[in-house]
Amino acid sequence: MKPFKNRNIISIKDFTKEEIMHILNTAKKFKIKVNPILLKHKILASLFFEPSTRTRFSFESAMERLGGSIISLAEAKSSSASKGESVSDSIKIVDKYCDVIAMRHSLEGSARLASEVSNNPILNGGDGANQHPTQTFLDLFSILETQKKLKGLNVALVGDLKYGRTTHSLAYALGMFGARLFFIAPPSLQMPSYVTHDLKKLKAKYSTHTEPERIMPKLDIFYATRIQKERFGDPMEYEKVKDAYIITNKLLTKVKKNFKILHPLPRVNEINYEVDNTPYAYYFEQANNGLFVREALLALVLGKV
Numbered sequence: 049m050k051p052f053k054n055r056n057i058i059s060i061k062d063f064t065k066e067e068i069m070h071i072l073n074t075a076k077k078f079k080i081k082v083n084p085i086l087l088k089h090k091i092l093a094s095l096f097f098e099p100s101t102r103t104r105f106s107f108e109s110a111m112e113r114l115g116g117s118i119i120s121l122a123e124a125k126s127s128s129a130s131k132g133e134s135v136s137d138s139i140k141i142v143d144k145y146c147d148v149i150a151m152r153h154s155l156e157g158s159a160r161l162a163s164e165v166s167n168n169p170i171l172n173g174g175d176g177a178n179q180h181p182t183q184t185f186l187d188l189f190s191i192l193e194t195q196k197k198l199k200g201l202n203v204a205l206v207g208d209l210k211y212g213r214t215t216h217s218l219a220y221a222l223g224m225f226g227a228r229l230f231f232i233a234p235p236s237l238q239m240p241s242y243v244t245h246d247l248k249k250l251k252a253k254y255s256t257h258t259e260p261e262r263i264m265p266k267l268d269i270f271y272a273t274r275i276q277k278e279r280f281g282d283p284m285e286y287e288k289v290k291d292a293y294i295i296t297n298k299l300l301t302k303v304k305k306n307f308k309i310l311h312p313l314p315r316v317n318e319i320n321y322e323v324d325n326t327p328y329a330y331y332f333e334q335a336n337n338g339l340f341v342r343e344a345l346l347a348l349v350l351g352k353v
């Protein structure tokens with residue numbers, strides 16, 4: 049296992065199964081007990097050029113709960129990016145003001161680019177439609193917490209698989225751990241070939257579907273995602289697919305006892321509010337787990353655990 053100190057968290061593909069398990073086990077310890085002075089005198093720069101609630105606030109809360117402090121950018125327009133400053137120039141400067149950087153940017157590859165010019169570790173909070181590795185760690189943490197294993201699980205990834213960076217990262221990780229994947233999406237939003245190409249290399253089992261009904265009784269995890277309006281070039285294309293999948297209690301009548309619904313959130317219409325009161329809803333606890341996973345990642349890359 050490579051040391052975690054000063055390591056960048058850019059893509060799930062940069063991690064072995066053993067390293068992923070180390071992150072999840074560290075997060076589990078933080079969920080049980082947090083050390084409020086572990087990151088004292090350390091500064092997190094939280095640079096969100098794209099909107100976020102969970103990723104930004106959980107990174108910032110994680111840093112504060114471990115005794116560190118934050119400098120924060122919540123939108124591109126309040127930084128010099130609005131005057132045309134490049135990502136690499138912005139990172140070179142902010143790098144001097146902090147010890148670790150969490151960032152989100154609409155440009156695919158922006159986190160990798162940032163890691164090439166930064167002396168401090170970069171934590172990718174989402175780069176365009178590419179990767180969202182810290183989300184994947186918390187997704188895996190939540191799957192493990194509810195199912196006690198990853199290998200052999202039947203997992204459906206549902207909704208916007210074309211632009212959904214959370215599903216790209218998660219499909220790869222679950223493929224590594226030997227889960228069976230069901231990709232449920234309208235044909236225009238199916239999983240991109242660069243993701244399925246990687247899955248073939250991993251010898252991962254997957255199949256593509258347009259409807260969930262017949263698969264529901266087999267599933268352990270239903271991972272719903274939002275159809276992302278902001279990623280569509282043509283608004284008419286969005287209108288055609290925006291309500292493709294809406295989970296209601298009716299869809300849940302034949303599911304397994306251990307079945308859980310996850311969602312990276314925010315939701316729009318994908319999960320009816322009535323589902324929140326069923327034992328299958330796990331998406332709010334999943335978002336809560338983001339805190340412990342990000343505490344673990346900050347402590348690991350800063351060399352404190």
Ligand code: CP
Binds near residue numbers: 100104183314
């Ligand atoms: N899951 C996720 O990335 O949520 P935010 O966009 O609110 O950060």
